[in-house]
Amino acid sequence: MQDPPDKNEVPGIIGIRRAHERICGFIRQTPVINEQALDEKLNCQVFFKCEHLQRTGAFKFRGASNAIALLRERKTKGDVATHSSGNHGAALALAASLDGRKAHVVMPENASPVKIEAVQRFGGQIHFCESTQAAREAGLARLVAAGHIPIPPYDHNDIINGQGTAALELFQQQPGLEIVIAPVGGGGLISGTALVASAEGVITVGAEPAGAADTAASLKQGKRVETWQPDTIADGLRALVGVRNFDIIQAHVEQVLTVSEEEIREAMRLFWQYFRMLIEPSSAVVLAAIAKNPDLFTGRKLGAIVSGANIDPADWIRLTSKIG
Amino acid sequence: MQDPPDKNEVPGIIGIRRAHERICGFIRQTPVINEQALDEKLNCQVFFKCEHLQRTGAFKFRGASNAIALLRERKTKGDVATHSSGNHGAALALAASLDGRKAHVVMPENASPVKIEAVQRFGGQIHFCESTQAAREAGLARLVAAGHIPIPPYDHNDIINGQGTAALELFQQQPGLEIVIAPVGGGGLISGTALVASAEGVITVGAEPAGAADTAASLKQGKRVETWQPDTIADGLRALVGVRNFDIIQAHVEQVLTVSEEEIREAMRLFWQYFRMLIEPSSAVVLAAIAKNPDLFTGRKLGAIVSGANIDPADWIRLTSKIG
Numbered sequence: 001m002q003d004p005p006d007k008n009e010v011p012g013i014i015g016i017r018r019a020h021e022r023i024c025g026f027i028r029q030t031p032v033i034n035e036q037a038l039d040e041k042l043n044c045q046v047f048f049k050c051e052h053l054q055r056t057g058a059f060k061f062r063g064a065s066n067a068i069a070l071l072r073e074r075k076t077k078g079d080v081a082t083h084s085s086g087n088h089g090a091a092l093a094l095a096a097s098l099d100g101r102k103a104h105v106v107m108p109e110n111a112s113p114v115k116i117e118a119v120q121r122f123g124g125q126i127h128f129c130e131s132t133q134a135a136r137e138a139g140l141a142r143l144v145a146a147g148h149i150p151i152p153p154y155d156h157n158d159i160i161n162g163q164g165t166a167a168l169e170l171f172q173q174q175p176g177l178e179i180v181i182a183p184v185g186g187g188g189l190i191s192g193t194a195l196v197a198s199a200e201g202v203i204t205v206g207a208e209p210a211g212a213a214d215t216a217a218s219l220k221q222g223k224r225v226e227t228w229q230p231d232t233i234a235d236g237l238r239a240l241v242g243v244r245n246f247d248i249i250q251a252h253v254e255q256v257l258t259v260s261e262e263e264i265r266e267a268m269r270l271f272w273q274y275f276r277m278l279i280e281p282s283s284a285v286v287l288a289a290i291a292k293n294p295d296l297f298t299g300r301k302l303g304a305i306v307s308g309a310n311i312d313p314a315d316w317i318r319l320t321s322k323i324g
Numbered sequence: 325m326q327d328p329p330d331k332n333e334v335p336g337i338i339g340i341r342r343a344h345e346r347i348c349g350f351i352r353q354t355p356v357i358n359e360q361a362l363d364e365k366l367n368c369q370v371f372f373k374c375e376h377l378q379r380t381g382a383f384k385f386r387g388a389s390n391a392i393a394l395l396r397e398r399k400t401k402g403d404v405a406t407h408s409s410g411n412h413g414a415a416l417a418l419a420a421s422l423d424g425r426k427a428h429v430v431m432p433e434n435a436s437p438v439k440i441e442a443v444q445r446f447g448g449q450i451h452f453c454e455s456t457q458a459a460r461e462a463g464l465a466r467l468v469a470a471g472h473i474p475i476p477p478y479d480h481n482d483i484i485n486g487q488g489t490a491a492l493e494l495f496q497q498q499p500g501l502e503i504v505i506a507p508v509g510g511g512g513l514i515s516g517t518a519l520v521a522s523a524e525g526v527i528t529v530g531a532e533p534a535g536a537a538d539t540a541a542s543l544k545q546g547k548r549v550e551t552w553q554p555d556t557i558a559d560g561l562r563a564l565v566g567v568r569n570f571d572i573i574q575a576h577v578e579q580v581l582t583v584s585e586e587e588i589r590e591a592m593r594l595f596w597q598y599f600r601m602l603i604e605p606s607s608a609v610v611l612a613a614i615a616k617n618p619d620l621f622t623g624r625k626l627g628a629i630v631s632g633a634n635i636d637p638a639d640w641i642r643l644t645s646k647i648g
Contacts, residue, residue, distance in 0.1 A: 036422070
C-alpha cells in the first residue's frame with residue numbers, strides 16, 4: 001500500500017526512509033571507514049560514518065535538503081531563512097540554491113570567516129547582526145515578517161528525519177553494528193540516529209562536551225534544562241537540546257557520555273594520525289567518548305557518526321597543539 | 325577458463341583485475357565525490373577518486389598490498405625493505421604488518437616527522453641515512469644483503485598492477501567518464517591508471533609540476549630523460565619516471581600537462597574550499613591541470629585521481645598562504 005502524502009511527517013523510521021528517497025539525488029552517500037590499527041589501540045571495532053565528507057562539510061545538508069524538498073512537494077514557494085553561526089547556514093544555502101531559492105542567513109558579526117565564506121560560496125545571503133541570541137532571533141523575525149520561510153536547525157520534524165538518513169545508510173553499509181554513537185548539540189543528529197537505531201534493535205549512545213552537557217543533565221533530572229552557559233571548543237554543540245529532540249532522546253537514547261576539552265583535542269589528533277583528515281571538535285567528541293570508556297565498548301562493534309569538517313586548519317592546529 | 329598462476333605478472337588489465345581480487349579484503353574502496361558548485365566554476369564535471377582516504381593516506385597502499393600478497397601466494401618468506409621519504413614507506417609498513425612481516429624502511433634523517441611517525445605507527449622499522457640518493461641506495465643494499473626482499477616504489481610490475489586498481493574501481497563507481505587524469509611522479513599510479521583506461525576506451529592525461537616535468541620532457545624527446553633537478557613543493561612527484569612506467573606512459577597516455585607552483589597552491593585551496601579536505605601538493609596537480617586547461621576539458625566528464633593526504637596541516641597552511 002502506498003503511504004498517503006503527509007503534510008506534517010512525524011519523526012520516525014517511516015519519515016526517515018521517505019526523506020532518504022527524497023534527498024538521495026542531492027546528498028552524497030558518504031563512506032564508512034575503519035582502520036584496524038586504530039581498532040587495536042581502542043580494543044573495539046569502530047566504523048566511522050563520514051558525514052564530514054557530506055556536501056558543505058557536515059551532516060546538516062541532509063536535514064536542509066529534506067526540508068527544502070518538502071517545500072517543493074508541498075508547492076510552497078519562496079525563499080528560506082535561518083539564523084546560524086555554523087554548518088546549518090551553509091547547508092541551507094546549498095539546498096535552497098539547488099532548488100532555485102535563496103537562503104537568507106542571519107549570522108553574528110563575529111562569525112568565523114571560513115563559515116561566512118561557505119554560506120556565500122553555496123549561494124546564501126548573509127544578514128549580519130550583533131552576537132547575541134536576542135539579535136539573532138530579531139534578525140530572523142524580520143526576515144520571516146518579510147515573507148521568508150523559517151527553517152530551524154534542529155527542533156523541526158523535517159530536519160530530524162533528514163538527519164536520520166545518515167544512520168539509515170550506515171546500517172545498510174555496515175551490518176552487525178551493536179551500538180551507534182553520535183554527538184549531541186541541539187539534538188537533530190542524535191534524535192534522527194536514535195529513531196533509526198531503535199528500529200534496527202541497536203543501542204544509541206550520545207556524546208557531549210562536559211562544558212555543554214545540558215542533555216546529560218536534562219536526562220538526569222528527567223526534564224529539559226532550560227539554561228546553560230556553554231563553555232567548550234566544540235562550537236557546533238553549544239546549543240541547548242531542542243524540545244522535540246529531547247523527547248526523542250529520552251525515549252530512545254541509552255545514555256549520553258561527557259568528555260573533557262583535552263579528551264576532545266586528543267581525539268582530533270588521533271583521527272588525523274590514523275585517517276589524515278581534520279575534523280571539528282564537535283565531531284571528535286564521539287571518538288573521545290569511545291577512547292574514554294573501554295568498560296562500555298571493549299570488544300564491541302560500533303558505528304560512530306563523524307559530523308563535520310568545517311574547521312579552519314589554523315584553528316585545528318591551535319586546538320590540537322600540545323602547548324596551547 | 326581459469327588463468328594459470330603467473331609468477332611474473334605483466335602490467336595490464338588482467339594483472340590489475342587479479343590484483344584487485346587479491347587486495348580487496350585489505351584496501352578501502354575509496355569514495356568518488358563530485359560537487360556541482362565546483363563543476364560550475366570549472367565548466368566541466370569532475371569525479372574525484374579519493375585515494376587520499378585510502379589506508380595510510382595514499383594510493384600507495386594498493387601497490388604495496390599487491391606486492392605483499394604476491395609474496396604470500398608465491399610462498400616467499402621474509403621481511404621486506406625499501407627506501408622512501410614518503411608514502412610508499414608507510415604503505416609497505418602496514419601491508420607487511422597485516423601479513424605478519426616487518427618492513428624495513430630507509431629514510432633520510434631530514435624526513436618530515438609526520439612521515440617518520442606514520443611508518444612507525446603502521447609497524448615499520450626505520451633505518452635513517454644521509455639525505456642523498458647514494459646513501460639511500462646503499463642503505464637499501466645493506467638490507468637486501470641481510471636477506472630482506474626489496475619492494476621498489478613504482479618501477480615494478482606488482483606495484484603498477486596494484487596502483488591500477490584505483491582506476492578499476494573508479495570506472496565501476498562512475499560510468500561514462502571521458503577522460504581520466506592522474507599525477508605523474510615515478511609513474512606507478514599513472515601507468516596503472518592508463519592500462520585500465522585504455523581497456524575501457526577512455527583517454528588518460530597526466531599532470532606534473534613544471535619543476536619536475538621530466539615525463540613531459542621525456543615524451544617530447546621520445547626517450548626517457550635520465551637527469552632532472554626537481555624543484556617543486558609536490559614532494560611526492562620529485563622522482564624520475566621509472567623505466568617500465570615510461571614505456572607504458574608512451575603507449576597509453578595522451579599527454580602530460582604541467583602546472584606551476586602557484587597553480588598547485590591554488591588547487592589545494594580550492595579543494596579545501598569545496599570539500600573541506602587537506603590534500604598534498606602532489607594530489608593537487610590534477611585539479612590544477614583541470615582548472616588551467618578549459619580548452620581541453622570544458623563540457624567533459626572527468627575522473628580525477630586524488631593521490632594522497634599525507635601533509636602536516638602546518639605545512640598545508642604555509643604552502644597555501646597568500647603571503648608565503
